Amino acid sequence: MGLLDGKVAVITGAAGGQGRVACLAFAREGARVVACDLDPAGNEETVVAVRAAGGDITGFGPVDLTDRAAVERFVAAAAARYRGLDIVYNNAGGPRFGPIAEMSIEDWRLTIAVELDSVFLVTRYAWPHLVSRGAGVILNVSSVGGMIGFPEPPMAAHVAAKSAVIGLTRQLAVEGAPHRIRAVSISPGAILSRQGDLDPPAQAAVTGRTLLKRWGRPDEVVEAAVFLASDRASYITGVNLPIEGGVTAW
Ligand SMILES: NC(=O)c1ccc[n+]([C@@H]2O[C@H](COP(=O)([O-])OP(=O)(O)OC[C@H]3O[C@@H](n4cnc5c(N)ncnc54)[C@H](O)[C@@H]3O)[C@@H](O)[C@H]2O)c1
Numbered sequence: 001m002g003l004l005d006g007k008v009a010v011i012t013g014a015a016g017g018q019g020r021v022a023c024l025a026f027a028r029e030g031a032r033v034v035a036c037d038l039d040p041a042g043n044e045e046t047v048v049a050v051r052a053a054g055g056d057i058t059g060f061g062p063v064d065l066t067d068r069a070a071v072e073r074f075v076a077a078a079a080a081r082y083r084g085l086d087i088v089y090n091n092a093g094g095p096r097f098g099p100i101a102e103m104s105i106e107d108w109r110l111t112i113a114v115e116l117d118s119v120f121l122v123t124r125y126a127w128p129h130l131v132s133r134g135a136g137v138i139l140n141v142s143s144v145g146g147m148i149g150f151p152e153p154p155m156a157a158h159v160a161a162k163s164a165v166i167g168l169t170r171q172l173a174v175e176g177a178p179h180r181i182r183a184v185s186i187s188p189g190a191i192l193s194r195q196g197d198l199d200p201p202a203q204a205a206v207t208g209r210t211l212l213k214r215w216g217r218p219d220e221v222v223e224a225a226v227f228l229a230s231d232r233a234s235y236i237t238g239v240n241l242p243i244e245g246g247v248t249a250w
Helices: 016-026 040-052 067-079 105-133 157-179 192-197 202-207 218-229
Strands: 009-013 034-035 056-060 087-090 138-141 182-186 240-243
Touching: 009 016, 009 067, 009 105, 016 034, 016 040, 016 056, 016 087, 016 192, 016 218, 016 240, 034 040, 034 067, 040 056, 056 067, 067 105, 087 105, 087 218, 105 138, 105 157, 138 157, 138 218, 157 182, 182 218, 218 240
Parallel strands: 009 034, 009 087, 034 056, 087 138, 138 182, 182 240
Antiparallel strands: none
C-alpha cells in the first residue's frame, strides 16, 4: 500500500531538481502523475525515470505556465488523462535575483509571472476538477524567502512572489474547506538543486544561516510533500511548513 494509491497528481516543474524527485516519490507511493515543464527534454527524462522505476506517469512539455491558454489546455488534458484530479503540486519556479536598485521591471514581472501567476493559473483551472471530485489537495511551493528577507543574494521579486504564495494558500484553504479541498504551502530553504546559482562565498553564507550547517536535498522537501498530500495529513490545511534546516529558528 502506498500513501497516495490511486490519486491523480499534477506536478509542475517536473524537469527540475525537486520536481523530478517529486514525480519519483509520488509515483512510488502509488499516485498517477501528470508532469509538465517548460523544458520538454528534461520533462521527458523524468517520465523515463519514473517509468523505469515502475511508476505511472504522463508528461506534457513544453508547457509555459505563464501562458494562460497553455495552462488551460494542460490542465484539461491532465484531468482527461486519468479522469479527474486529486492533487495539484505547484512546484515550478524560476526567479530573477538582483538588488532592488538594479532590478528591471522585466525581471520583476517575469519572476511574479513564473512564481505567482503560475500558481494561480494552474489552481484556477484545476479547481472545478477538485470540486467535482469532492476532495483534493493543493500543495504550493513557496520559499524561506517568502518568510524573511535575505541580504545575499538580494531577491525582492522572489520574496514578493513567494510571500504571496503563502497568502494565496491560506485563502485557498478557506475557500476549499467546504469542498474538502486542503491547501498547504511548503517553504524550502537552500536546496542543492539551485546551489549552482550562487558563487562559493554566497553558498557559504547560506550554509551559515542554517542551524544544520548544510544545504538540503530535494528528497528532504519532497518526502514532506508526500505526507502533506496524503490522507495522513487530513487535518492539516492553511499552513506553511518551512523545510529549511532551521534558518528561521534563530
Ligand atoms: N532550490 C532552492 O534552493 C529553493 C529554495 C526555495 C524555494 N525553491 C522553490 O522550489 C521549487 C522547485 O525548484 P527547484 O529547486 O527544483 O529548481 P529547478 O530550477 O531545478 O526547477 C524549477 C523547474 O521549473 C521549471 N519552470 C520554470 N519556469 C517555468 C514556466 N514558465 N513554465 C513551466 N515550468 C517552468 C524549470 O524549467 C525547472 O525545471 C521552485 O518553486 C523554487 O522557487 C527552491
